[in-house]
Structure formats: C-alpha cells, structure tokens
Amino acid sequence: MEQEVILEVKGLKMYYPIYSGVFKKVTGHVKAVDDVNLYVKRGETLGLVGESGCGKSSLGKCLVRLQRPTGGEMRYRLPDGQTRDLLTLSKQESFDVRKHVQIVFQDPYSSLNPVKTIYEAFDEPLRKHKMGNKAERKAIIGQLLESVNLRPDYMYRYPHEFSGGQRQRICIARALCINPELIVCDEPVSALDVSIQAQVLNLMKDLQQRFGLTYIFIAHDLSVVEYMSDRIAVMYLGQIVELAPAGSMYSEPRHPYTEALLSAIPIPDPDDSRERIVLRGDVPSPANPPQGCRFHTRCPKCIDICKTVPPELRLVAGTEDHYTACHLVETEEDVQ
Amino acid sequence: MVAKTDELLLKVDELHTEFTVGKRRVQAVNGVSFEVRRGRTLGIVGESGCGKSATAHSILQLLPKHGGIAGGSVTYYKDGKDIALSALPRNSxxxxxxxxxxxxxxFQDPMASLNPVYTIGNQICENVLQHEAIGRKAARARAADMLTQLGIPLAASRLDDYPHQFSGGMKQRAMIAMAMICNPQLLIADEPTTALDVTIQAQILELMKKVQQDFGTSIILITHNMGIVSDMADDIAVMYMGKVVEYGTVREVLKTPRHPYTRALLKSVPLPGLNKSERLATIPGSTPDPSEMPPGCPFAPRCGLASDVCREEPPEVELGGHHRARCWHTGEGA
Incomplete structure (x- = not known):
C-alpha cells in the first residue's frame, strides 16, 4: 500500500534580513532555507542532516511554524483528509493545524521551564487545546510519563530533579501530550551521553510504532540519522543536495558532499580501511552563497559548469527514489 | 618523521584528584594510572563526568582553587631525568x-578559550615570548609559519585578526598553533573536535596526525567518541567514575573488550549499515552521583554481569600485553 503523504513542502524559503547602518536598513539576507522541496509520508522517519549553519534547524522551525517562512508552500494533510497550507492560514486555523505538529528541541536543560513542575508544563498545552477536565488531564499526564518509562508521580517534581536523559524523555512526552501526528525532532540526542542516547533512540522508535508517529529527525550525527530514518535528506547551505532512502544513501551516495560526510564518520574499528575524503575550507556564508553549485568551492570533483549553473534536485538514473543535485551524476532525464 | 618508540614520557600513577563542593569532598579522579610513550597517542574515553578532563587538568595542575591532587603521582621524563609534576606547587x-x-x-571549545580582545597573533606569540629568548619580530614570523603549516591561507596577514574573524575550524587551528609553537613533547587535547562539524573534525584530526608525524609529539586525546580514538590513538584508557576500567592498545580494547562497560559503550553507538529493526544496546540507569559512590565496582548497579562479589573493589586483571581491566568478570559474557 502506498503511504499517504502527510506533509508536502514546495519552494520553501526562510530568509533572515541583515540590518546595518545607522537607520538599520536591510542590506541583505541570510538565506537559511532556500527553495527546499520535500515530502513526508505518514508513519515514516525523514532524516535531515548537514553541518551547522546549513539551515536544518531553520527548516525544522518553519515546519512547525515557529518561524514564518519568507515564501513557499507547506501543505499539511489533516487526519480528516483535508489539505491545508500552513503558510496562508489565519491565526485560529493555524492553531488548530499545529495541534498535529510538535517539536522536540536539542537541549533538554533549556527547553523545560525551571520554575514549573512537570505537571504544570504538561497541563498548559492540554488546557490550551481544551482536552479534558482536571482529573482527566492528570490521568493523561500520568500515562504519558509512564509511556516514556518514568513514574507517574514524577509529575510533581521540578526539572532540576532529573538527569539529562530523563529530561529529554520528559520533553518527548510533552510533545506527545496533544496527540500529534508529526514530530520534528531537532537534534534530540546530541546533548546526551552515548549510553543515554541509545535509551532515548530506542524509546523514540517504540513510541513511533505505538502511536503511529511520523518523525522529521534532524541531526548532524550521520550514524544516528541512518539508524533512525527511512529516508534521508542531506542539506548544504540552505538547499537539499541529496534525498534518498537510508540504505541507498549509505551504500551508494551520489553527491560528492554526501560522500565526504559519510567518509568522515569515525568508526570504532581498527581495521577500518575506508579512504577518508577530507574537504578543504569551511562552509561559505549563507548570506553570500557561491554562484552555481553551492558546494563547488569545496568539491574535489568540481568542473567548469559547476561554477556557473546551479544543479537541480533530480532523480538519479536507474533508481526509483534517489534524488541528487549534482551535474556529475547521470539523471533519469539524461538517459531519456 | 619520528618513529613511535617505547620510551616513557609521562607516567601517571594512582592519581587521585578531589574537589570540595560545599562541605563535601568529591573524588573526580580515583586512582588513575597510565603511561604515555614518546611519539604515541593515548586516547582517554568515557562519558561526561567520568573524570577524563579532571585527569588531564591534573597533569599540569590546571585545577580550580577548590580542587587539587589528593594522592598519587605524575612523573614527566625529560632527558633521562624524572620530574615529579604532582609534587610541584601549582604556581611554581x-x-x-x-x-x-x-x-x-x-581545549574543547575554541570559541571560549581564545581571548576575544587580543589578536590571534598576539595570543600565539605570547607563548614563545614567555618561554624563549627571542624578539617580537622573530616570534611573529614563527607564528605565521606555524599557521601556514596548519593550512591557514595568507597566515602572515591574518595574525592581526581577532578571534571573531576566524571560523570555528580556524580557531581550533589557531589553538593548535598556540599549543605547538614551542614544539612540546606532549600535547593534551581535551575533546578537540567536539564543538566542530564532521567535515571540519576530519580536517583537524588529519592535522593532528600530521603534526605528530612532523614533530614526534606524543598526544593524550580525550574524547567520548570511540570512532575518533580508533582512528587516532595507539593506546586506549576507558574511564568510568574516576577510574580506568580498561586499558590496552586500540586493537586489544576495541576488538576484544573485556570490561562490561567498554562492551556496552561500543554496542550503544549505531554504526552505518546496522539493521533498523535491531534495538540499540543500552546501559540501564545513569551514572551515579560522584559524591555518593556505590561501594565496590562503580559500574555494578548498571552492569548485566554484576553479582555479589562486585560489592567489593574489583581487582585489576592483567590480560596479556598492556591490556588490563578492572572487573571481577573479565572472563565472562564475551
């Protein structure tokens, strides 16, 4: 059965204005997300990887409308079958839609209010979305805490009484409290130690199965993303350079940037004989991205056309769902 | 290129480091022993709070006022003489x-370890001017030369830049330049790439390897990433709650880990190509509070192999070669 598309993003742009001078005139834009197209199917996990500053968190924030994107479309399919564009909705409508989309942040220390008990932190979204009376809400919160392997009576504690791993589980439970369908996870495990990281990752997989959740999993750790995701999008300077199922992304990366990223993962095996591709230089500024292919300044395979013509994300020849934006890769269109 | 040798450079023996927190004393380092040999790299791995940074800071006594070495010794071997670093007063x-x-x-965070109000050149030169009888001009030339070797283009003109004008990777290069400019015998790198992106991390690691080959420097590399240790180190010390629980060459520790904690750490990291339906191995619970250490083996409350005997201090078991593990159950569950 073909899975239903839950979210479709078309030409999404998020530009942050740069102000300068005495009158704070807008002198340019940081193009954090520049013309991104993607779709997410119900029940899958879409991984989003890239280096810092590539726009993956901006994209995540746009998807839950914590940021108002500069342009584009974000079509969200509601459980009742209707499709809504999150960008054009009125305040009340977008409030209703956002009930189905939640976010979990990177740092569990700063994303829980230190002066509120866990109960208060959970009760607020429940009340806001008018779910149940007081006793019912308390029961819901107890169940949620149990579902992330914490004792229900922990709801009367304050955030400082918990360890990092426990807090992150609390943040996940809080995201679940209004029964969302799609959860954007913005680096949910990068602030945690390895042994705790594994607990949280396992938990997230369990919850996904139990509640039929759809995840957008943002991270910079490629091995974690591969383990969690069904499909992966690699971002570079605000654009998606490769989009493919996790398996074929890792076995046959097509974009030189993905190749370099994968070869840079350190593997704890003394017999590891992969050749490491070391990219030169730094990521250019997203305020002034290079002409042509944005990766050409660091690409080991750069040819003349890369410097002038920006490549588009196209289907790779001989595959069904492996997309890449590179002039050097033979696409389905080239073959025809 | 300097060959890796067996010559001893630094010996840490039964090191204990304590911090006073309020009225309590917290043992951050609890009897750590290891050796660093000339031209080799020792990787110290462990989770946050296991005492790996405290160990590194103890070597040079770069500890805050409320902390200090409470026992054991750090010996530095120089031209046949041995200097007891731990016996020297901290400001001697x-x-x-x-x-x-x-x-x-x-240090880990290059953004926080460079002084924002001095130029990069100024900060690199400070080290040479302090230790060697050379002039400002010569020091600047050395600094520029060092930065060039570390792959910073137009280094001479960038000496007058301030840290905010450098990117993260460049700042870490400047930190390495600062550390390497006097051509030290030993470089202690405390999570040198944790704050950096993977592609920049790869650059910095390559660079550290090159520096080691060119100058024959020994390195103590502190990290929580098993992959980085595997790539960089010759020997590994795995730390847990202020103790070295397993020690050996990279091959011994990663291929035949004998301590349950090392095994669990290795299994809990997802590797590329891992089956999706497979669950990650987890270590139950979390690290105990260092001021309320369980008696005996500190890992026992989280260990799958724990038995009654683990309530007593585990022995250090020699496993052939330099390989040793601090556990009652080294022979089991492999």
Missing part, C-alpha cells in the same frame, strides 16, 4: 616552565 616557576613549552593543551 618549574611548573610554569613546563606548561606550554614541554606539555601543552588544546
């Missing part, structure tokens, strides 16, 4: 002559 001239010249350090 002998220790200051060694810091930055013989043994230098790179």
């Amino acid at each position: 001239s002998q220790l200051r002559a060694i810091r930055g010249k013989e043994i230098s350090m790179i």
